[in-house]
Amino acid sequence: MEISPKENFPQQFFSNTTILPVDRSSFKSESSASKEKQSCCGGIKLFLGALSFVYFAKALSGSYLKSTITQIERRFDIPSSLVGVIDGSFEIGNLLIIIFVSYFGAKLHKPRIIGIGCLIMSAGTFLIAMPQFFMGRYQYERFSSTINSTLNSSPCLQDKSQSPFSDLEKSQGNLNAGCEKEAGSSMWIYVLLGNLLRGIGETPIQPLGITYIDDYAIEENAALYIGCVQTVAIIGPIFGFLLGSLCAKLYVDIGFVDLDSVTITHKDVQWVGAWWLGYLIAGVISALAGIPFWFLPKHLPKAENRKDSSTSSEQSKFITDDSKDQHKSYQQQLKIAEMAKDFLPSLKNLFGNPVYILYLCASIIQFNSLIGMVTYKPKYIEQQYGQTSSKTNFVIGLINIPAVAFGIFSGGLIMKKFRINVLGAAKLFLGSSFFGYLLLLSLFAMGCENSDVAGLTVSYHGTKQTTDYEQALFSECNSDCLCSKNDWDPICGENGVTYVSACLAGCQASNGSGKNTVYFNCSCVATLESPSQRSSAVVGPCQKGKECPRMFQYFLVISVITSYTLSVGGTPGYILLLRCIRPHLKSFALGIYTLAIRVLAGIPAPVYFGVAIDTTCLKWGSKRCGGRGACRLYDSSALRYVYLGLTLVLGTVSIFFSVAVLWVLRKRSSPHDETLSANGERGACGTKSRKDDFVNSDLLIQSSCWPEKETRL
Secondary structure, eight states, X not given: OOOOTTTTHHHHHHOOSOOOOOOHHHHHHHHHHHHHHHHHHHHHHHHHHHHHHHHHHHHHHHHHHHHTHHHHHHHTTOOHHHHHHHHHHHHHHHHHHHXXXXXXXXGSOHHHHHHHHHHHHHHHHHHHHTHHXXXXXXXXXXXXXXXXXXXXXXXXXXXXXXXXXXXXXXXXXXXXXXXXXXXGGTTHHHHHHHXXXXXXXXXXXXXXXXXXXXXXXXXXXXXXXXXXXXXXHHHHHHHHHHHHHHHHHSBTTBTTBOGGGOOOOTTSTTOOBOHHHHHHHHHHHHHHHHGGGGGSOSOOOOOGGGTTOSSOTTGGGTOOOOSHHHHHOSGGGSXXXXXXXXXXXXXXXXXXXXXXXXXXXXHHHHHHHHHHHHHTHHHHHHHHHOOOHHHHHHHIIIIIHHHHHHHHHHHHHHHHHTTOOHHHHHHHHHHHHHHHHHHHHGGGGSOOOOOOBBTTTBOTTSSBOOSOHHHHTOOGGGTTSOOOTTOOOOEEETTSOEESOTTTTTEEEEESXXXXXXXXXXXXXXXXXXXXXXXXXXXXXXXXXXXXXXXXXXXXXHHHHHHHHHHHTHHHHHHHHHHTSOGGGHHHHHHHHHHHHIIIIITHHHHHHHHHHHTTEEEEEEOTTSSEEEEEEEOHHHHHHHHHHHHHHHHHHHHHHHHHHHHHHHHHSOHHHHSOOTTOOXXXXXXSOHHHHHHTOOSGGGTTTOGGGOOOO
């Protein structure tokens, strides 16, 4: 290649040396290296974008399920305990195959395995919505005069020969004949199986996706990429709850029935929103999220700083590359028998670490309280403060979830800003838990009193109810009426008291139809005001007390602060987990930790929280074919004490374990080690050498004494 003197004038001006011809091979190698680097960066960024979208999709569908808990309960007439089993089925599905996916998936085409998982997750989401198309239309309890405008009869059926009673008998006979066809009592199984399938499909996303990024990303960028994925995952629940808010406003059978014929509003406890619509949307998003993975390669070009080593910088501490054969296949040197032989000693070493086992216990108990609280938070807000499902989901999605995300970010920022060591991380974790649950304690004073419901919370004479509600539903004012104690068709009297049905209110006449029905001459309504005057009532329950909206605002403020405070300890706790174990046991310890959280918290917490909440029910609904349905009315005071009390008891126990963690850390650290220098020197490390700590010591600080493992984000 010839270069003219004119072109080389600048070089000749600064140098007297002779300009040598440029080797073409160097240009070629530089060009190929540049293209390879560009290909590597482009490929990993494509994978990063696809994985972020998948994280968004799975977070959206998971949070949407939480937002539809009460809708599913009412639609299928099932108790809260059974809804808890449905919610926990996701974790069961995840646990069924996580070991196989983590092991065999690493040897196969990772992107395509993730794509298959997205398809399974999408299929499970669609399966959850399927009962809507197989079941009959939603039937809520309403007296015939509110449905048929041409029939203006007396709700108080004083004469058995009245036509409405005969019609009811006939319709009841038809219902009994069609009970086998009406499979609403067992259709919830499809929801459970769909959620189980969602758990199976979600399994490969995290282990295979994160390891793929860690394998092919530039080493200093890997943490940033993983942080981006986790950040996008936080956005998913926000959209999930907002989608739940939108669907809760739409009637469940929208598009199938004439909405003008619907006699209840979204404020009624029998209202069921279009819960199935959100699952169809989430299923489509999950399916679309899996498409890019079918076109991504099994392997990407290694980054330049990783070409010379088949292991990461951390792995290189334990894996030596003495020869090409050893470098080519490390797995071939490990026999299955040797791995099995090393398993039990590793497990013994892990559970022999007092800080790890204490932190594991603290996390399990704390996650029990948090999972139970989050699962039934929509129900608590609806029942305690009389809010609609739509507003509840909107508030959680727009206020609580961002507070959690900001808390997690703040915890990491505090760790980085103040260069907090392991001991400091334990203090921050304990402090956030203590103040978070202390704030939660104040919510006991921010509840609403029970609504005045005749025969349930108050007597027909206005006094507080103390007797059995089933017998107290009947009184002298409705003794001449032929009423059923199983009905739930609430009306609001002029006196501000809710009555279980127009019949039990002793109403003799009605006018209008649907939502505009007005009842007249209600003998029980007149009992509380003026016995000489017959009073009227309208369809629907009465609103909660005047102080309830103000209490709800206080609840939102404390709830947001509590969510933020508890979330601040998330990052320090995770760092504490990583630093309290030996480096070569880190993956194993994280696996045990995740398994324990899912088995001992994710599955049982929604179930026993649901069982406890069911004990506060005052009025159970009845299924069309007999049997107990979903709860129609809860005791507000009892619900507050059970829901918040169970959360606080579990949280308090977890705090005691956190104190034990801090105590052991202090005991194993010298006073000099507790002081963190401005230069970021080792904080919670003893004075032993690295070799002694790694080989001969079973003390806690053994892992945190590695300088390259200093706690910095």
